[in-house]
Amino acid sequence: MLFSRMFIPTMKEDPKEAEVVSHRLMLRAGFIKKLSSGIYTWLPLGLRCLRKVERIVREEMDGKAAQEILMPSVQPKELWVESGRWDLYGKELLRFRDRNDRELCLAPTHEEVITDLVRKEVRSYRELPLILYQIQTKFRDEIRPRFGVMRSREFIMKDAYSFDTDEQGAEKSYMAMFDAYTNIFGRCGLRFRAVEADTGEIGGKFSHEFMVLADTGEDVIISCEECGYAANLERAEVGRAGAPSDKTGGSYSRVRTPGKKRVEEVAAFLNVAPHDLVKTLIFTTDRGTVGVLVAGDREVNPVKLKNMLAFKFVELADEAAIEQATGGPLGFSGPIGLDIPLYADNDLLSMSAFVVGGNERDVHVVGVERDDFKVEGHYDLKVARAGDVCPRCGGRLTATRGIEVGHIFKLGTKYSEAMNAVFLDPEGKDRPMVMGCYGIGVGRTVAAAIEQNHDENGMALPFAIAPFEVEVLPVNTSHAESMEIAGSLYRALLAHGVDTILDDRDERPGVKFKDCDLIGIPLRVTIGERGLKEGKVDIKTRNDKEPVRVPKEEVLERVMEHVNAAKSR
RNA sequence: CGGGACGUAGCUCAGCAUGGUAGAGCACAGCGUUCGGGACGCUGGGGCCGCUGGUUCAAGUCCAGUCGUCCCGACCA
The missing domain is CATH 3.90.960.10 (YbaK/aminoacyl-tRNA synthetase-associated domain)
Incomplete structure (x- = not known):
């Protein structure tokens, strides 16, 4: 991709609407553009990043034999009445009417539709287990959208649903998803933690949240360094402390x-x-x-x-x-x-x-x-805090902040019973399917990655999800030799399957360096007259201060070393 | 939902107390000088001053309403 031809509206100044770092940088780097409160357009660079996360998600889902589908985002009231959530879900559920005065809603999640689908199509235990997923735009009419795509009203989510014949099967599906999620966030290059969580309105037995660790996170994670216990603040238990008092009363x-x-x-x-x-x-x-x-x-x-x-x-x-x-x-x-x-x-x-x-x-x-x-x-009724006694091992609890990027639930038969999603077991008896549901905030994962990986110059995205893997930066576009070397390196990298952008703009070098840092490209190759006098070019990673000067003949090989190292991590 | 603030050029903001020809920096276009970390000069384009109504000879400025955006709070005993 040529930088000059790409739609990358970067900004030098901080937009005043942005509070948190990821929001500010995504706006400045031309990743997203706000249309309305909590509603954003993904621009080419941001979308590339988003697609890379989606791709990892798809690969890991497919790896667990989950199958992709795409469900409607506009849904009829009837299904929601059937599950009981038409009344339970508050104003977050955006409702409206069509020309025939039929009531509809914009889907904040898809349990109803998937359960309806599966109950209509699946009859026999032989067809189970089944895991279906989609990557879809959802809408929740948040009280207060904020932090850009971190907490927006319209957002992109991967949601998966499992259907099993029994508890054991459901547990297996749950563990498969747990495993997939661990792989997904690991491959995205994020530091994260899976914590026990409350099931909230979705209901069900138990659940885990996947939290990206970041000081700016909205959620608090309570964990024990000694035994590995980890839970979100809503759920975190506290062990008992202190000996019981045996004083008798009456003297107050x-x-x-x-x-x-x-x-x-x-x-x-x-x-x-x-x-x-x-x-x-x-x-x-x-x-x-x-x-x-x-x-x-x-x-x-x-x-x-x-x-x-x-x-x-x-x-x-x-x-x-x-x-x-x-x-x-x-x-x-x-x-x-x-x-x-x-x-x-x-x-x-x-x-x-x-x-x-x-x-x-x-x-x-x-x-x-x-x-x-x-x-x-x-x-145990109080909110946990750092210094409390661990409920499992008696150690000390600590508090960390995190951003919730994934949430997995064991639903049990809540929806299958409410909506009569049953199958015939080997004895010929109707039994409700045992369900699980598994979400990932894809857009939020991008924001969380930035929240966790940035410096004063901009984003420093993990290799796996950066919009480009390598930028080739000729310092002076009117210097023929620079452009020739830059062009051939660019083409060679593309031929090697490396996601490369060539900054061919006739801009001052400072502008190009700043942009490259801002949009967080992990690897940069600078080609300038200064280096070429010694027959060399500069390779610099986003996180290193100083470039490494290498002979121009070796540059492809050296870049590929970096790329392969990053890919094998 | 409660409280606070803000809507003026693509972005950041001034102008408004005291009504009288719409401004700066950045960005954009042209020309010239520059060119390894957001250059400089000259020239130029760009505005329903959020919207509606009112007061006034005259409103970006005053008044009312409205829409939008952002921030804080929504566990207090």
């Missing part, structure tokens, strides 16, 4: 804490540490109003609360509900004398002489022991 007293609502305010006022307080959070759930107790310096993890105690939904109560349940205003809730089910975090087991709310304006209770009130039980 009520104190006035005028206007002190926040934990820090109360703690400072009473001259105790925040950890000596117990917060009583009132939740509205499908089983009525409940209270949750955690230490003052901790937060309740609503996802764990929901899963641990098998609620269908949990939501923090509003002020009216709090007053109704506790008799006191927001900020002064406490467990003593409260007539709703109370669930305590494990921390409370070892706490003694703590402070709670008095269920009355400006009143707290001090010197409380845990037998001063009754709880339904003690559970």
Whole structure:
């Protein structure tokens, strides 16, 4: 490809709309262009990068006997009603009507359509297992799209779905996908980690998220260096710490804490540490109003609360509900004398002489022991943080940031039962298929790669996904010998199957160097009069400061060494 | 959804408090000088000042509405 003929609108200045590095660089390097909030056009360079990721994804999917299909992105309401998600999915599901007033939606995911497809076509256990996948544009009407293609409304996703006859088969499919994902992100040249995750609205048994490690990531990964336990923050468990307290209660007293609502305010006022307080959070759930107790310096993890105690939904109560349940205003809730089910975090087991709310304006209770009130039980309900005890091995947990690029779920029979996707087993009996679903944010993977691989000059993309592998850069296009050598090297590299761009523009060298660095081409060959005086040209990798000067006769061979080394990694 | 800000050239922004011929730098075109890390000079093209309405002799500037974009928050006890 000739640089001069390619549509590469690079920018010298930072567009003000971009906050994070990947977004800024993708705009500056001419990878993407915004059309509307959360909606982007992929320009030639960005698309090349995207296609390279897609290609790796296809190869690894095909390697696990998954078969590619392409499903519609406009889908009828009926299927979503059948799965129960027409009502469950909130405003993120973009709905509209056609000319016949039929209700439709723009697909945020494809479980419904795939389940419909497979239930109509697959009859027998002999046709299973089956794994189908697609690479499709999805639409989720995000509350707040941001960070460019990292969190956009329209985005490109690879989604795969597995159908098995039983749990064991489903597990095998799951492991195959786990394996494929590990290969995919590895081949993309990314540093990543697979972590245990919550299944959320998609539902199902268990799941893993594949997180690209980057300080700018939106997600927090909790992990244990000692045993390898890793989970996202929503899901991360915390082991118990501290010996149980055996103090008996009855000696608490009520104190006035005028206007002190926040934990820090109360703690400072009473001259105790925040950890000596117990917060009583009132939740509205499908089983009525409940209270949750955690230490003052901790937060309740609503996802764990929901899963641990098998609620269908949990939501923090509003002020009216709090007053109704506790008799006191927001900020002064406490467990003593409260007539709703109370669930305590494990921390409370070892706490003694703590402070709670008095269920009355400006009143707290001090010197409380845990037998001063009754709880339904003690559970792991708090948000994990660095320094907590590992739930598996008792080691220390650490926190890292990451970007979620892949997510795999074991769905079980949730959709197959709801939508009657059954097969005939060898005994001639109908059984629901056991499903799994597996997603990769392809566009987001590109952004994550940039987030993880850049410097002050621009992107430094991994070889496997860079828009070009090599740039041939003649310093002076009007110098005949330079152009001749550049041209023949360019053609030779193309003939060797190397993805090469020739910067044939009549620009000053500085401009060409800057552009080359900005768009992150891993390998650059500079051909200039200065080197040619000694019969040499310069080879420089994106990540090295200084070029290596090699005889012009050897340049093809030397470049191929680099290319082959990069390809075999 | 709540709060904040911003919409002026392709990009970054000035002009607006006090209404009176639409500006700079970068980018773009031509010419010349340059040429191994975003050159310089001269010349030139480019604007429904987001949109609609209002006030006024006169609106980029004042007022109202509207649309768009960005940021922050949406776990507080």
